[in-house]
Amino acid sequence: MINIDFHATAFYESSSLTRIVKKVLNKRTIEELRDISERDRLKIENFLKNLKIYATHDENALNRRFRISKVTNTSDSNTTTFDDNGNQTDVASYFQRKYNMQLQHPFLPCIVIREETYLPLEVCNVVEGQLFMRKLNERHGKYSIGILNYQQNEYYMQRFDFRVSNEVAITQARIFPAPNYSITLLLEIVQEMLPLVQQLGSWACTVFGSENDFPMSAIQKFIRELQVWLKAGNDAKAQPQLILCILPNTGVSLYDAEIKRVGDTVTGVVTLCIQSRNMFAIKKQYCVNVYLKINAKLGGMNSFINxxxxxxxxxxxxxxxxxxxxxxxxxxxxxxxxxxxxxxxxxxxxxxxxxxxxxxxxxxxxxxxxx
Structure with a gap:
């Protein structure tokens, strides 16, 4: 018996840097890249760093490969460099005089390929076949899972002349006795049966979205249902023991980069995040699960072994x-x-x-x- 697994990996798109930068910043046109903020510049730099590129402005440089070290915080027309005679000039003017090439987008930042060596984004293309070794975002992760579907698995198995038997494999195994585990799943008596319940004296709810997407009536309805199980106080003068965060359904980056970082390392307040679809589709069992998480986060005990x-x-x-x-x-x-x-x-x-x-x-x- 052998175990067959399929592995997929991501590659950088072999395209112009301007096209890639537009995609990274989710822009539709080059004009939207005017006055790039520092946050967006760092996002671009983090994505492009160590990426291999080649330049298209000079035929003699087409076969040369360069590696990006960083992205400037100034545009082509404001980035200072030196010409062949040692005179100070800007990158846009240098390309005009040296290569008789007028940059179409001099407002874009430059890339740095080595110290004091700059290239405009619009003359750079990404070298084909480079692995993307970093963590995929949520959207790309779902897409990569989707392409490994059953039909494609069947295709590769046929190429390797593999066949799947219709018979179930039988193996020898041992059954260990289950531990005496104390927990309750009855909604009506969940609080009475928990080994240790922590009191929640003060808490807050933060919604990451507009009121058009998250109507106040829906938020209040969910909180009322949740309070049935929490039986929490609402001491407005006290620092909250817990902040309930309602996120958009694609709020993974917000969860990782901001909420947990601030809650755990800055304010020291316990945070609990839920997705908005669970707020709109209120279910008692879900509210009980949220309550159990809150109890555990506050130091309570939901279960124990005898x-x-x-x-x-x-x-x-x-x-x-x-x-x-x-x-x-x-x-x-x-x-x-x-x-x-x-x-x-x-x-x-x-x-x-x-x-x-x-x-x-x-x-x-x-x-x-x-x-």
Whole structure:
């Protein structure tokens, strides 16, 4: 028996840099790229950095390959360089005199291929066949999954002359006894049955979208249903213990880059994010699931294993530790490696606290993290 898997990878589009920049910034025309903000410039630079390109303004340079190091914060007409005689000039004027070429879009930034060497975006094309080694965004991720459909799998299997049997494979296995796990799924008694319920004295709700997309009536209806389970207070004078964030259905980048970063590292307030489609389609079971997440985030306990099955924990003081290191995707030089350690804080090993550090290849601060 063999296991067959299909692997797909993404490539940079072999096209002009201006076309790619338009797509990265979601612009329809070149004119929309006038007065690029610093945030958009950094977004372009992060996408293009280390990308191989070739220049089209000089026939002698067509076979040469250059690697992008950064994107200037000035336009072609405002980026200072030096001509062959050592005289100071701007990039647009240099191309006019040197190559008799008037730039069509002198308001665009330049790319830097090496120190003090600039090229306008409009004379650069991306070299074909370059792997995109970074993490795909949500839209591209869904697309890549969609192209690996069943029909294409069938096509590749036929090319390799593979056949799938109609018979089910039978293997020897053992069945382990299930642990005595205490939890309730009954909506009517969910709060009464939880081992430890944390009180929510003050909380807030933040909606990331316009009132046209998120009517106030729909938000209030969802909150009323959620409050049936929360039974929370609303002390307006106190700092909220929790912020409920309602996101657009494509709010993954907002979740990663802003909400969790600010909540975890700036304000120190617990955040819980939900997608808007769940707000509009209110279901009691979903509200209960949200309540269970809130209880756990505030330090409550939703379930536990019977102490009689964890004698090594309950009979003597014991801490259960879990450690992990995650690394950025290959090619992403803007993000560090992250180490995390979680430790149990009760006799039932059901409540945990965590410590996180930025570091290199191994967990180099383990002793400090477990204090």
């Amino acid at each position: 102490p009689s099955q964890l004698l090594f924990v309950s009979e003597s003081p014991t801490i259960i530790l879990g450690a992990s290191v995650i690394h950025p995707v290959p090619g992403d030089t803007s993000r560090p490696s992250i180490a995390a350690v979680a430790a149990s804080i009760d006799a039932m090993a059901s409540r945990y606290v965590a410590s996180i550090r930025v570091q290199q290849e191994v967990i180099s601060h383990l002793a400090d993290m477990t204090k």
